[in-house]
Amino acid sequence: MLWLAVRAKGLDGVLAAHLDWGIYAYFSVRERVQYFSRGIGLEPCIIPSQGELEAVLKRGPACNRCTRQAKLGRLRRQFPEALILTGANRSDSWGQRGEPLINGILAPLFALEKSEVRLLAAEAGLQVMAVGESDRREGCKAKHLLKPLATPDFHGRAVAQANEMLLSFLAERRICCRLANVKILGPLSENSAVVNILPPLGEREEEALRVALQGAELPIHSFLFPHRPLSLTMVANPALTNDAHARSAVEDGILRPGFAVPLRFRWLRSGNKRLGSFHVVEAEEIKTRSPSPHLPFMTSSSSLDETGL
Numbered sequence: 001m002l003w004l005a006v007r008a009k010g011l012d013g014v015l016a017a018h019l020d021w022g023i024y025a026y027f028s029v030r031e032r033v034q035y036f037s038r039g040i041g042l043e044p045c046i047i048p049s050q051g052e053l054e055a056v057l058k059r060g061p062a063c064n065r066c067t068r069q070a071k072l073g074r075l076r077r078q079f080p081e082a083l084i085l086t087g088a089n090r091s092d093s094w095g096q097r098g099e100p101l102i103n104g105i106l107a108p109l110f111a112l113e114k115s116e117v118r119l120l121a122a123e124a125g126l127q128v129m130a131v132g133e134s135d136r137r138e139g140c141k142a143k144h145l146l147k148p149l150a151t152p153d154f155h156g157r158a159v160a161q162a163n164e165m166l167l168s169f170l171a172e173r174r175i176c177c178r179l180a181n182v183k184i185l186g187p188l189s190e191n192s193a194v195v196n197i198l199p200p201l202g203e204r205e206e207e208a209l210r211v212a213l214q215g216a217e218l219p220i221h222s223f224l225f226p227h228r229p230l231s232l233t234m235v236a237n238p239a240l241t242n243d244a245h246a247r248s249a250v251e252d253g254i255l256r257p258g259f260a261v262p263l264r265f266r267w268l269r270s271g272n273k274r275l276g277s278f279h280v281v282e283a284e285e286i287k288t289r290s291p292s293p294h295l296p297f298m299t300s301s302s303s304l305d306e307t308g309l
Contacts, residue, residue: 001087003126004108006040016042017079019071022050023160024142026167032129049074054156057142057149059276060237063254064093066142072105089117093253144258146185146280158191158219159184165216166195169209175201179260182213185232185280190221194283196260200227228285229262235270236278250278 005014016037020030037044052070056062075084088094088107091114100110109117121128142149145159162182170180179198186192193213201209206225213223232255240246247267256263264286270279 001085001108002037002042003040003124005085006042011041014042015079015082016040016044017047017075018044019047019049019074021053021140021142022048023156024050024053024140026141027164036129047074047078053140053142054149054152057145059274060148060279061143061146061254062277063143067094076104087117089114091115144181144183146183146255146278147188148275148279150188154219155184155188155191158193161216161218162193162213162220165213165218166197166209169212170197173205175205179258181258183258183280183283184220185283186221187281191219192283193220193223194230194259195223195225196258197225198260200260224283224285226259226261226283226285228287229264230259231264231266231284231286232280233266233268233282233284234278234280235268235272235275237270237273237275240278241267241269255280 002014002016018033018037033044033046049070052074053066056066056070072084072086075082082104084105086094086105086107087109088098089109089112090096094107098107098110100107112120118128141160141163142156144163145155147155149155159182162184166180166182170177177197177199179196181196183194183196184191185194195209195213200206210223210225213220234250236247236250240250247265251263251265255265
């Protein structure tokens with residue numbers, strides 16, 4: 001988007017604004033933002049925004065709300081009169097259900113698929129630099145926290161440091177993965193980690209990673225390296241538990257793409273009125289015979305028992 005804006009308006013008509021999520025930003029993001037902006041001829045305007053992200057996620061995972069409030073809302077407050085450009089396209093939820101122009105925010109690539117955007121970048125001679133844990137999309141580390149970010153120094157530090165350690169471990173050993181992340185879940189008083197890597201590590205590498213993570217004094221109580229399908233116990237507010245479409249959006253759009261094994265779900269209605277979305281309180285490996293871990297596991301529990309979590 002920045003390259004297109006400069007082509008259309010010139011250097012004097014464009015500001016390269018970047019929201020810095022603090023500990024939730026992958027370390028590689030900062031250097032690549034500076035590299036790309038300066039390569040075009042602009043000095044990036046860095047806006048510290050960790051607090052905005054933590055405020056949104058305090059009531060549970062909410063990527064779309066974070067985009068609206070912590071990202072675009074922060075930019076609108078910072079630049080109330082500016083036309084703000086976003087890279088939203090048909091491959092994300094905004095491009096599928098939103099509008100190309102709303103409240104002074106424009107998505108010029110709105111009608112294109114991600115593959116078409118990449119093709120345009122290649123034809124323009126732009127290098128697409130990967131950021132984050134997956135070859136499928138970019139993201140911040142906070143999206144791997146599958147519970148409310150109630151205490152940043154406990155919940156936030158666990159997800160931020162564990163994911164950065166994982167990527168450093170893989171980079172040092174030059175291990176290429178299609179997926180590599182650490183999901184943090186469990187009750188609010190404990191952090192449990194599920195380490196997702198595709199293709200899976202060998203036994204020696206996995207044990208070396210386990211030892212490194214366990215010895216890092218992270219606020220994490222247990223580590224699971226899944227090799228079988230997982231059963232996730234979910235508590236959620238009534239807006240989710242009463243809406244099958246919304247539950248499917250969480251299962252298929254948020255959770256399944258980020259795990260290395262197939263998933264089953266058990267949904268429970270939460271009695272915690274402060275929970276604004278969902279909270280994964282437990283992950284258990286399914287011991288029975290099951291499909292290959294690389295095939296979809298599409299069953300979902302309909303249990304909606306009341307819980308005080």
